[in-house]
Amino acid sequence: xxxxxxxxxxxxxxxxxxxxxxxxxxxxxxxxxxxxxxxxxxxxxxxxxxxxxxxxxxxxxxxxxxxxxxxxxxxxxxxxxxxxxxxxxxxxxxxxxxxxxxxxxxxxxxxxxxxxxxxxxxxxxxxxxxxxxxxxxxxxxxxxxxxxxxxxxxxxxxxxxxxxxxxxxxxxxxxxxxxxxxxxxxxxxxxxxxxxxxxxxxxxxxxxxxxxxxxxxxxxxxxxxxxxxxxxxxxxxxxxxxxxxxxxxxxxxxxxxxxxxx
Amino acid sequence: xxxxxxxxxxxxxxxxxxxxxxxxxxxxxxxxxxxxxxxxxxxxxxxxxxxxxxxxxxxxxxxxxxxxxxxxxxxxxxxxxxxxxxxxxxxxxxxxxxxxxxxxxxxxxxxxxxxxxxxxxxxxxxxxxxxxxxxxxxxxxxxxxxxxxxxxxxxxxxxxxxxxxxxxxxxxxxxxxxxxxxxxxxxxxxxxxxxxxxxxxxxxxxxxxxxxxxxxxxxxxxxxxxxxxxxxxxxxxxxxxxxxxxxxxxxxxxxxxxxxxxxxxxxxxxxxxxxxxxxxxxxxxxxxxxxxxxxxxxxxxxxxxxxxxxxxxxxxxxxxxxxxxxxxxxxxxxxxxxxxxx
Numbered sequence: 001x002x003x004x005x006x007x008x009x010x011x012x013x014x015x016x017x018x019x020x021x022x023x024x025x026x027x028x029x030x031x032x033x034x035x036x037x038x039x040x041x042x043x044x045x046x047x048x049x050x051x052x053x054x055x056x057x058x059x060x061x062x063x064x065x066x067x068x069x070x071x072x073x074x075x076x077x078x079x080x081x082x083x084x085x086x087x088x089x090x091x092x093x094x095x096x097x098x099x100x101x102x103x104x105x106x107x108x109x110x111x112x113x114x115x116x117x118x119x120x121x122x123x124x125x126x127x128x129x130x131x132x133x134x135x136x137x138x139x140x141x142x143x144x145x146x147x148x149x150x151x152x153x154x155x156x157x158x159x160x161x162x163x164x165x166x167x168x169x170x171x172x173x174x175x176x177x178x179x180x181x182x183x184x185x186x187x188x189x190x191x192x193x194x195x196x197x198x199x200x201x202x203x204x205x206x207x208x209x210x211x212x213x214x215x216x217x218x219x220x221x222x223x224x225x226x227x228x229x230x231x232x233x234x235x236x237x238x239x240x241x242x243x244x245x246x247x248x249x250x251x252x253x254x255x256x257x258x259x260x261x262x
Numbered sequence: 263x264x265x266x267x268x269x270x271x272x273x274x275x276x277x278x279x280x281x282x283x284x285x286x287x288x289x290x291x292x293x294x295x296x297x298x299x300x301x302x303x304x305x306x307x308x309x310x311x312x313x314x315x316x317x318x319x320x321x322x323x324x325x326x327x328x329x330x331x332x333x334x335x336x337x338x339x340x341x342x343x344x345x346x347x348x349x350x351x352x353x354x355x356x357x358x359x360x361x362x363x364x365x366x367x368x369x370x371x372x373x374x375x376x377x378x379x380x381x382x383x384x385x386x387x388x389x390x391x392x393x394x395x396x397x398x399x400x401x402x403x404x405x406x407x408x409x410x411x412x413x414x415x416x417x418x419x420x421x422x423x424x425x426x427x428x429x430x431x432x433x434x435x436x437x438x439x440x441x442x443x444x445x446x447x448x449x450x451x452x453x454x455x456x457x458x459x460x461x462x463x464x465x466x467x468x469x470x471x472x473x474x475x476x477x478x479x480x481x482x483x484x485x486x487x488x489x490x491x492x493x494x495x496x497x498x499x500x501x502x503x504x505x506x507x508x509x510x511x512x513x514x515x516x517x518x519x520x521x522x523x524x525x526x527x528x529x530x531x532x533x534x535x536x537x538x539x540x541x542x543x544x545x546x547x548x549x550x551x552x553x554x555x556x557x558x559x560x561x562x563x564x565x566x567x568x569x570x571x572x573x574x575x576x577x578x579x580x581x582x583x584x585x586x587x588x589x590x591x592x593x594x595x596x597x598x599x600x601x602x603x604x
Contacts, residue, residue, distance in 0.1 A: 059493055083499030090493055095347040097489045097545035098603050110487055110498040117483040117548070163498070 005071070006166055006199050007033040007056065012065035014048060014055045022063055025051045029065070031218060031227050035166070036197035038190055040210035042242070043220025049203035050091070052218075053169050056201070057086050069167065083111035087163035089156045089170040094144065101139045101147070101155050105130055108162030130161035133192065150181035157188065168192075170202040182206055186213045207242070208256040230255070268542055268549055275556045279329075282563040286328065287321045289570045323464050324457045328566045329559040330471050331456060331524045332534075334516045336558025337478055339531030340538075340550060341509050344485050346409065349603065350419055352532030353517040356405050357426030358398045359528070361514075362521035363452065364429040365397025366390060370448045371436040391466065395518025401425050402514045406506070454525030454581030456566055463523060470519045477512040478551060481505050485547040527562075527581050529588040534558040539603055540595060561588070 013027040025048035033039055041049045054060045056067055058074055067074040069085055077085070087108065099107075108130070109123040119127070131137055134154045144152060153173055160168045170189075174182040189200050190213050204210050210217060211230040219226045219238055226238050233239060239250040243257070251258045288299050294313045301308055303322070308314040335353060342351040342358075353359050369389060404425055409418045437445050459467070484505035487495035496502055520527070538554040539545065562580075568587060569578040 057497060059496060078499075079496060079501060080499035083497060086497070088494070088497040090491075092491055092493065094494075095489065095491055096349075096603050098539060098543055099489055099545050103546060104490075107487060107490060107494075107498065110483065110500070113483070115480065115483065117486060 004034050005032045006035050006069065007031070007201075008068040008071075009056075010066040010068070012055070012067060013063040014051045015063050016051075017061070017063060024063060026220065026225060027063075027065075029225055033199060033201070033216065035199055036193060037199050037215040038193045038213060039199065039201045039216045039218060040214035041201065041203040041218045041220070042205075042207055042210055044243070045205075047220040047222075049220060050171050053088075053171050053201065053203055056167075057088050057169050058082055059088075080111060083163065083165075085165050086167045086169060087160040087165040089153075089160050089168070089173055091171045091175055096145065099144055101136060101142050101144055102127070102131075104144050104155055105158045105162050108159040108164075111163065126164055127162050130158040133161060133195075134158040134188065149176040150178075150184070153177065153181075153185060154188070157185075161192070166198055168198055168200045170200065172203050172205070174204060174206055182209065186210075189213070207239070211239075211255055268544075268553070271542060271553070272556070275553070275560065279556055279560050279563070282560055282567070283325055283329070286325045286563045286567050287317060289567055290316070290321060291576075292316055319461075320457065323459050323461060324566070325563065326464055327456045327459050327467065327524060328562045330467055331520050331527065332530060332558040332560070332562025333555035334471055334474065334520050334558070335527060335531040336534035336538075336554045336561075337474070337551060338513045338516050339533075340535040340547075340554045341478065341481075341485070341513050342531070343535055344488050344547070345506065345509050346418055347488065347491070348419060349536065350532070351422075353398075353513065354526070354528045354531055355419060355426075356422035357401045357424075357429060358405075358422075358514065358517045359521055359526040359531075360426040360429040361401025362394040362398040362518045363526050364401070364432060365393035365395070365518070366451060366522060367433040367436050367448055368397070369393040370451070371433070371440040371444050373444070388466065391470065391519040391522040394522035395515055397429075398518035398521065399511075399514035401429060402510055402517075406510055451525050452581070453579030454527050454584075455577075456524055456562075456580055457577070459523060467519060467523055470515060474512045474516040475555075477508055477515075481508050481512075482547045482551065485509075489545055525579075525581055527584055529584045529592075530558060530562060533588055533592040534561055536592065537561070537595065545603060 009029050009031045012029040013024060014029065015025040016023045029052065041052060043049050051060070055062050058077065058079070069077065069082070106119060106127050109119060109127060110117065112123060113119060131140060134157050136151065136154050136158055139147065139151060139155065144155060147155065157170070157173070174185050177185065186206070186209050189202065192198060193200050214230060216227060217230055217233055219233060219242070221238070221241050226233060226236070228236070234252060234255060242250070246260065248257045248259055284299065287303070288294065288296055294317065298308050298310070298313055299317060302314050302317045339352040342353060342356060343349055405418065405422050408421045412418060412421070437448065484495065484500045487498050487500045492502060534557050535550070535554050538550055538557050541557070542549055542553050544550065565583045565587060566580060569580050569583045
């Protein structure tokens with residue numbers, strides 16, 4: 001069974017270490033995530049979703065506890081090696097440059113290219129595959145600053161796909177998107193999981209869509225962090241305390257949050 | 263798939279470089295027929311021996327140093343702009359040139375204050391570049407350390423400027439306590455000059471230049487990943503610290519040695535990378551590094567030619583020319599294009 005688990009955390013404490021104090025964001029995180037799952041990380045603003053994703057991706061160090069990727073401790077990974085296992089789509093804005101969409105996606109091949117970054121035939125194959133999967137062929141020669149937010153998000157997903165990792169981590173990939181583009185991103189990710197059996201972990205504020213699309217949900221509430229399939233969590237009434245009840249309520253029958261009428 | 267090639271631009275620029283190289287050599291206080299210049303440079307024997315001396319020992323080293331200085335400073339500017347992801351970065355803005363100046367000032371001015379234990383600048387070819395490189399390295403390291411603490415690129419630039427004025431202040435204090443002769447020597451150095459270099463010094467210069475270029479080629483891959491920001495670069499497996507240290511080392515070495523030999527030359531490092539980006543409309547460093555180098559060489563050859571023109575008797579300080587003619591050009595380019603990139 002355990003070779004099916006691509007990501008595992010043990011008694012993980014995440015947060016920020018400054019000189020004087022530890023700022024613990026969340027602790028006692030025990031997760032195990034199987035291959036080929038779409039996992040949504042849900043929770044209020046500032047509750048630690050991004051911190052968890054950044055810790056898993058080794059962008060920041062855990063305060064204590066362990067992260068295992070493919071049964072190997074994250075500490076034992078060199079950045080170069082990790083880059084072939086975990087790729088990322090971040091929320092931060094890209095610095096202004098004249099990169100074309102193709103060049104941007106091609107950067108995903110850096111972990112595999114030689115010292116001068118020469119693209120081999122197999123690199124080109126992967127890049128074009130990623131571009132096809134995300135349906136951005138028509139944007140290939142455009143510069144990335146010309147794109148709309150929705151297009152840019154697909155390009156960034158293509159870049160992560162080109163990196164050809166078993167785990168793809170996306171930090172709020174639908175943050176600036178309208179409902180239509182948000183749904184498109186969710187179904188794209190769902191399709192990718194089914195087609196490639198990669199594991200995709202995303203943080204999101206789209207609770208309703210996550211319940212619909214995700215295979216598994218990591219739910220950050222004020223008191224605990226639960227993980228399970230959407231129906232398991234609904235069964236446990238886990239969603240009930242996610243938001244203040246006087247504003248939004250979880251409706252079990254509809255399996256979604258409903259805004260309270262006045 | 264259509265592959266974008268830049269060979270047309272490269273051929274054009276290389277041609278321009280060669281033409282300007284010959285024009286640069288044919289300008290000067292003594293007029294020498296163009297035919298004789300070509301003859302001398304291609305290894306033939308000139309009809310006039312003094313012409314040959316002028317060409318081989320004065321004008322050729324000067325043209326070569328214009329190429330090395332122009333391309334070297336421009337590459338430093340490009341490295342700084344990508345490292346700091348800031349289009350305003352450059353060896354001058356970040357105080358690196360001032361650091362190099364401080365090194366030189368300590369050597370020239372300091373010798374009169376601290377006595378003879380500091381090397382006499384005229385003794386060794388190496389003392390000036392070493393002092394300048396150390397100064398450049400010192401300031402650049404300080405800027406990098408500060409940069410790690412603040413993150414915000416705007417603050418980094420301001421910190422660079424502050425370091426620049428700090429070093430200038432130290433130089434002023436040094437000058438205050440120095441003797442007139444030393445101050446004059448330092449002042450002449452700070453005007454900038456591409457001449458005065460012997461073949462011996464050119465070879466020292468060239469060795470360090472080549473080391474710098476090799477280092478730059480090795481960081482092309484990380485530089486391209488920096489275009490996505492540091493976190494993406496890290497997630498692509500790039501060793502940020504190592505790449506940054508190489509960039510730091512290359513920049514301080516090149517800026518240091520260039521500033522030592524030709525004085526603090528403003529504008530080139532900041533502006534040329536932008537000209538390259540506009541001409542080639544790319545941010546890919548595989549294209550940008552060679553194009554920035556060629557354009558840098560071209561720009562400095564032009565500036566040097568302008569410095570020669572007004573009177574044939576003496577040359578204007580190159581530092582004034584680069585800013586005087588360069589700054590308006592950049593302003594015009596930016597107004598026309600509106601968008602600037604890293």
